[in-house]
Amino acid sequence: MKFLTKMGNYIGGIEFSAGYRWQHWIRAISIFILIATGFYIADPFVTYANVSIDPTRFTQGYFREFHIIAGFAMTADVLYKTIFFFFFREGKFERESLKDAFNIKVAIQQVGYYMLLSKHPHTKGVYNPLQFWAYFALYVFFYGVIITGFTLYAEVYHQGLGGFLYPFAKFIETLVGGLAYVRLWHHIFMWGIIVIVMIHIYMAVFNAVFNKNGSMDAIFSGEKWEKEDKEDKE
Numbered sequence: 661m662k663f664l665t666k667m668g669n670y671i672g673g674i675e676f677s678a679g680y681r682w683q684h685w686i687r688a689i690s691i692f693i694l695i696a697t698g699f700y701i702a703d704p705f706v707t708y709a710n711v712s713i714d715p716t717r718f719t720q721g722y723f724r725e726f727h728i729i730a731g732f733a734m735t736a737d738v739l740y741k742t743i744f745f746f747f748f749r750e751g752k753f754e755r756e757s758l759k760d761a762f763n764i765k766v767a768i769q770q771v772g773y774y775m776l777l778s779k780h781p782h783t784k785g786v787y788n789p790l791q792f793w794a795y796f797a798l799y800v801f802f803y804g805v806i807i808t809g810f811t812l813y814a815e816v817y818h819q820g821l822g823g824f825l826y827p828f829a830k831f832i833e834t835l836v837g838g839l840a841y842v843r844l845w846h847h848i849f850m851w852g853i854i855v856i857v858m859i860h861i862y863m864a865v866f867n868a869v870f871n872k873n874g875s876m877d878a879i880f881s882g883e884k885w886e887k888e889d890k891e892d893k894e
């Protein structure tokens with residue numbers, strides 16, 4: 661990390677680039693919209709006192725429209741982050757985490773740190789082994805929800821992208837045993853995402869409280885803070 665600013669005994673440096681922060685927040689907002697609209701699509705609950713036989717309100721249609729818009733944003737975002745991990749120069753620090761991914765000793769020490777029993781282990785990359793595998797599972801769920809989401813999409817929209825994806829959607833539908841199961845898997849992947857997002861928010865607060873270096877601020881401002889006497893690790 662290159663240290664650029666100084667405030668009291670603390671020096672700050674860029675931890676996350678603008679591109680990294682944009683992809684994080686676009687993903688966070690789109691996931692929130694997808695969960696909210698997804699729950700509605702699954703079990704529509706808005707009813708009107710003055711029911712009309714004319715098709716004028718399209719409540720379910722609007723929920724679906726926002727679901728699909730957020731779904732496209734999230735898909736683009738997940739693809740960007742995947743390319744970032746494998747090919748970007750900045751992604752090197754994430755790729756380095758693979759070196760610790762199978763290190764049981766580091767994993768146990770990390771559990772000790774979370775239980776406030778031991779110090780934070782020294783890690784080669786930005787993610788400790790527990791974090792690495794949690795994010796790995798998150799991407800399995802992301803791609804799961806995207807594949808089943810586009811399968812549902814192609815069943816409804818038969819032209820353009822839907823038409824293009826139709827043979828692939830039919831393949832997925834047959835693979836899982838029918839459209840009802842595509843829907844079921846879409847739900848299962850959603851719940852996987854919900855569990856990991858909840859753990860992610862808890863861990864971000866935990867680190868902000870016990871490891872006071874502005875790691876939570878960094879995803880907003882880009883800057884992280886360290887005590888001045890610490891060595892620049894780069």
Ligand code: HEM
Nearest residue numbers: 691694695698699701702724731805806809810812813850
């Ligand atoms: C975090 C990501 C996502 C979550 C939490 C989510 C959640 C849901 C839920 C709960 C449903 C209702 C299924 C039902 O019981 O009928 C649904 C439906 C649907 N989702 Fe997603 N979804 C996500 C991503 C996507 C993506 C990436 C797409 C791709 C375009 C997509 C397209 C659809 C479509 C087309 C439907 C069916 C709408 C309908 O039946 O009218 N979803 N989603």
